[in-house]
């Protein structure tokens with residue numbers, strides 16, 4: 001008897017190929033400028049690359065410890081202390097992961113049981129809901145409204161009930177390019193302080209905040225810190241998304257449970273890169289200027305598209321700028337973004353794919369983590385539409 005596909009029961013029946021894959025392929029097929037998927041088109045620091053090469057030559061090519069090498073965890077503990085004045089124990093409270101995606105998946109797999117509810121703010125990055133569905137939990141949505149994507153905290157309060165196991169937050173926010181204020185974090189702290197809700201704080205853009213704001217990390221708020229996993233991505237911070245290196249931090253009891261799953265999910269992650277990052281992180285100059293570096297790119301891009309028919313609210317964090325095309329067409333954002341890539345040779349990401357039921361706000365997301373030449377070419381196209 002041969003294998004019968006009709007006996008397959010999909011665990012993710014509604015999941016399709018992600019927009020990043022779809023748009024990336026279209027950008028390649030049509031030889032378009034690719035401001036869709038978020039990745040830099042410039043090189044990572046040669047110092048960091050040579051530290052990796054050195055670690056490989058030194059023979060650090062076998063399995064790393066399950067939690068990550070202690071030197072890297074110590075460097076991260078020092079960074080939390082320097083930046084946020086708070087401590088995480090390098091042995092018990094920090095784990096190195098294969099990008100933030102694996103940290104997020106493992107956190108959800110560790111804590112979400114059947115019928116548990118997880119509150120998610122929409123539009124949301126796309127890796128949260130499939131993980132919740134796989135664990136048979138339920139995603140519950142709070143809609144953020146353009147252009148400011150602010151939170152209606154009364155709406156959040158109304159969703160909290162005995163089944164609420166987790167709230168996922170993400171500031172700076174992908175895809176909107178907005179950031180939460182201290183007031184937002186205090187509201188969240190107030191709502192969860194007498195509950196057993198775990199907070200998953202996706203802070204992969206912590207080093208990309210503009211206009212002299214402070215990043216509002218969950219670790220700055222004691223009643224949030226005691227229940228939060230903070231997830232971060234070296235790929236975003238050090239311009240090497242293809243390395244898929246990240247980490248998460250949490251109080252020891254939560255991290256203890258996380259590691260039970262992590263050890264069978266990946267066991268450990270890339271060893272030579274951990275060695276290199278441990279050394280590289282010791283110099284705060286390597287991460288302190290990333291916000292101003294990207295602010296310059298944001299400002300350059302916004303200036304270059306002045307006079308176009310797109311309108312916008314400047315991004316306050318991340319390396320994404322959302323543009324509104326309402327003055328150009330009444331097409332939905334998916335059709336318009338496809339037309340832009342095939343006809344105008346510029347790839348972007350339509351925001352509706354991150355909203356429930358494809359809510360369309362005539363918005364496209366453009367990644368400005370690009371060389372000046374790339375941004376100039378993109379701006380020229382944008383100004384001609």
Ligand code: PMP
Pocket residue numbers: 038098099100101102125170174202204232233234235236241244245246
């Ligand atoms: N969260 C957000 C909000 C992201 O934009 C991304 C994209 N990189 C991730 C998580 C995943 O990060 P990584 O590439 O380190 O897995």
Ligand code: GLN
Pocket residue numbers: 018020021036037038039174
């Ligand atoms: N984080 C990247 C973005 O938002 C995409 C990563 C991916 O392709 N899944 O563009």
